[in-house]
Amino acid sequence: MKTNAIGIFDSGIGGTSIWKEINTLLPNENTIYLADSKNAPYGPKGKDAIISLSIKNTEYLIKQHCKLIVVACNTATTNAIDYLRANYNLPFIGIEPAIKPAALQTKTNSIGILATRGTLSSALFSKTSTLFASNIKVIEQHGDGIVELIESGKLVSDEMNSLLKGYLQPMIEANIDYLVLGCTHYPYLMPLLIKLLPKHVKIIDSGEAVARQTKAVLEQHNLINRSHLKLNNSFFTNSKTKVMESLLGTNYTVNYLDF
Structure with missing residues (x-):
């Protein structure tokens, strides 16, 4: 064995x-x-x-x-x-989104979570979020279309860049200082995310x-x-x-x- x-x-x-x-x-x-x-x-x-x-x-x-x-x-x-x-x-x-470290370490009391609809609507996600992030602002964003673009070989593309800009803007406006990646496809977005987010925002995945x-x-x-x-x-x-x-x-x- x-x-x-x-x-x-x-x-x-x-x-x-x-x-x-x-x-x-x-x-x-x-x-x-x-x-x-x-x-x-x-x-x-x-x-x-x-x-x-x-x-x-x-x-x-x-x-x-x-x-x-x-x-x-x-x-x-x-x-x-x-x-x-x-x-x-x-x-x-x-695997589940790393909400706990983001919630415990945030200085702005505002974190972002980029995940699939299936994850964000699940009972386990709701339980974890309630347990660790009930006292802070959590900006949840469905990553619709991201997986499809990565699966079709369009990780680096104008479509991906445009999609991410739209998803990240509400988080930036909410002054997040942590972005939690709630899908195993998303770590491959790291170079793009670093370019699009303010320098003080830390990105966490579960790998x-x-x-x-x-x-x-x-x-x-x-x-x-x-x-x-x-x-x-x-x-x-x-x-x-x-x-x-x-x-x-x-x-x-x-x-x-x-x-």
């Missing part, structure tokens, strides 16, 4: 930002990444559909003998992870925290890979392989999987 892969799935290619953090912290672990880009984004689909898609992804990774599954999608985590944990006998790592939690759970279950056999990092998508390869870099090949 220790040499079995960590399974990672997302509604698309954005979760590769999480894979990079896990691979950096746990370079000795084998990984299998599954991108359900054909169905991206999950946000507008509704809870039942999101659970159904998450089951499909989970069962594929279980068939590959994964020892742990990272749900590298905020929307899938907030809508489906309770079901997955209740119905499958292996550890799951979820490093997810990697640390993955390591902690592997240690807890005695599943850390201490073998020195050749590593295998496999990437699969049911859409365009070249777009994911452009995010991963030239060292990795992405395989098309009809699922």
Whole structure:
């Protein structure tokens, strides 16, 4: 079991930002990444559909003998992870927007959250926001269209720039000093966001925290890979392989999987 892969799935290619953090912290672990880009984004689909898609992804990774599954999608985590944990006998790592550190550290008492509709409308997001951010101003913004542009290879484009300007303006006017990224696609926007936001605004995503939690759970279950056999990092998508390869870099090949 220790040499079995960590399974990672997302509604698309954005979760590769999480894979990079896990691979950096746990370079000795084998990984299998599954991108359900054909169905991206999950946000507008509704809870039942999101659970159904998450089951499909989970069962594929279980068939590959994964020892742990990272749900590298905020929307899938907030809508489906309770079901997955209740119905499958292996550890799951979820992702949710990093509201807590932003709420605790804000000096202007105003933070922004850029996330999908599925995440912002979820019960888990509402609970976390109420728990940690009830006494500060929270500017929530649905990131409609962002995932679609990234999935179609238009990360750096006039359309993306225009979209982000419109989404960030109300946050800038509200004097936010932290922007929380609530979708695993969004860390790839970092260079654009830095250009568009005032210099004092800090940007937070969940990637490093997810990697640390993955390591902690592997240690807890005695599943850390201490073998020195050749590593295998496999990437699969049911859409365009070249777009994911452009995010991963030239060292990795992405395989098309009809699922």
